[in-house]
Every structure is written in C-alpha cells, then in structure tokens.
Amino acid sequence: MLIDSHCHLDFPVFDDDRSVLLKKCQAQNIDSIVVPGVCRKDWSRILRLCQQQKMLFPALGLHPCFMNDHREDDLHELSQLCASESLLAMGEIGLDFFITHKTSSEKEDKIKQSYFFSEQLQIATQYQLPILIHARKSHQETIQFLKHNPSLQGIIHAYSGSYEQAKEYLKLGFKLGFGGAFTYSKATKLRSLITKLPIDVWVLETDAPDMSPIQHHGERNSPQYLSEIAQTFIELYDTPADEGKILEQLHQNTLDVLPKLKNNSGY
Numbered sequence: 001m002l003i004d005s006h007c008h009l010d011f012p013v014f015d016d017d018r019s020v021l022l023k024k025c026q027a028q029n030i031d032s033i034v035v036p037g038v039c040r041k042d043w044s045r046i047l048r049l050c051q052q053q054k055m056l057f058p059a060l061g062l063h064p065c066f067m068n069d070h071r072e073d074d075l076h077e078l079s080q081l082c083a084s085e086s087l088l089a090m091g092e093i094g095l096d097f098f099i100t101h102k103t104s105s106e107k108e109d110k111i112k113q114s115y116f117f118s119e120q121l122q123i124a125t126q127y128q129l130p131i132l133i134h135a136r137k138s139h140q141e142t143i144q145f146l147k148h149n150p151s152l153q154g155i156i157h158a159y160s161g162s163y164e165q166a167k168e169y170l171k172l173g174f175k176l177g178f179g180g181a182f183t184y185s186k187a188t189k190l191r192s193l194i195t196k197l198p199i200d201v202w203v204l205e206t207d208a209p210d211m212s213p214i215q216h217h218g219e220r221n222s223p224q225y226l227s228e229i230a231q232t233f234i235e236l237y238d239t240p241a242d243e244g245k246i247l248e249q250l251h252q253n254t255l256d257v258l259p260k261l262k263n264n265s266g267y
C-alpha cells in the first residue's frame, strides 16, 4: 500500500474528476492521502471532503506563501479546530524565503512568516499534532525554530535542502518528503541523498496539483502518479532488496510520523 503524504486534492482544479481520480488511486494500491490546508477559507472545504471520502485525511494550517490572506484571528480559529476536529496533522506551515526580502515590505513579510510559523508550532505542541512543513531557502531558520520546539515531529515536505541539513532534521525526529522533484535526472544533488541517508527518513508525496514528476511534465500533477514517484525511489535506492520491502518501509515511515493513519492504512 502507498500513502500520499501531501496532496492538495481540495483545490478546485480537481472538482471535475476528484472521485474518478480516487478510484484510480485505489486501483494502484494508494490507500491514504493527506490533504493539507493553506488558508483559513479552505479549511471547511478540507474537513467536509475528508468526512465524505474515507481515504482522505485532513491537516489544517496557514501556508507561508499566502501571508496577505492570514489574519491574527486565523490562529485562534486554528486552535479551536485543533480542539474540536479530529485532525491528522497541522500543515502546511513553514517559511518560504525564496524572495530576497530586501525591500521593507519584503522584510515585513519575513517577520510575519516567522510570527505565524512560531505561533502555529505552539498550537501543534499544545495539541500534540505532527506538522507538515514547507521550507524553501529557509532550512537553517526552520531548523532553529524546530530546535525550540523539541517535542514536535513531522515531515519536511518536498525536501530540497542539503545533506547536512537533512541530518539535522533527522536528529530532530523529522521525515523528508520524496516527490516529483527527485524524478528529474538533473536534480543530481537531491537524488544523491537517497543512498546517503537511512531509508527510514523518507516518505512519499505528490504535492499535486504542483510538482509533476518528469513523466507528466507540464501536466496537472495527480495523486495517481504516486506509483511512478515510488518507482523512481526504488531505482535511486539501487540495492538488491526487493521492491515490496522498500515500499513497505516507506509506508511504515509514514505511519511512524503520522500515527493516526495506523487504523486506516495497513499492510
């Protein structure tokens, strides 16, 4: 069985064929899909969808790329929902420093991102929820935040950092998301991490509708492509171990970090 640990299946781009896609996923042994939130306005949609479809699991959070949408009161609402709803995780939360933050409004954005990240880490700690982290050009800062919240565990989604940073995350008890970016042969540095790090650090994800694997470059990404992403992992792992064992390990890794999936997903 495969688990997609990060897929924005609630996005309207899936409205026309969501149920067809879910059937295709089941036919490919994908039994669980984690649907993370990015903005408050989407949270009720995610909760509704996950109630209707047994294989979907909700995470709620405020994504760092949408700072203009987030308000102080969203944190209060998030905390309430953590108390009242059965959430699998908190996410997608984190820091995105892809822009340079040289102008004053960019600097303000960086400060606001750090504030919302820190507040959400506190809420996750309070409700003991695993976290799904978005970190782009911000791994050092993210690691510092996580060091200050040592009881948390989770996934660094769509991992894009270095070997040294991966080891830091590992020490902090985090898993790394393996998705479409690894399927491109030019991503040599990233791909070399597969054999350098222990296998128990990796979890599979699509990040659909973004980050399409190379076989579907330029198309809308879909959770049904998870099996092709898993195939790339097996090729890069490059040991005589049988494929089934590798997939079972990746499945177990996901259950280890998202324990509420255990009752619903199994070998």
Ligand SMILES: [Zn+2]
Residues within 6 Å of the ligand: 006, 008, 036, 092, 207
């Ligand atoms: Zn995402």
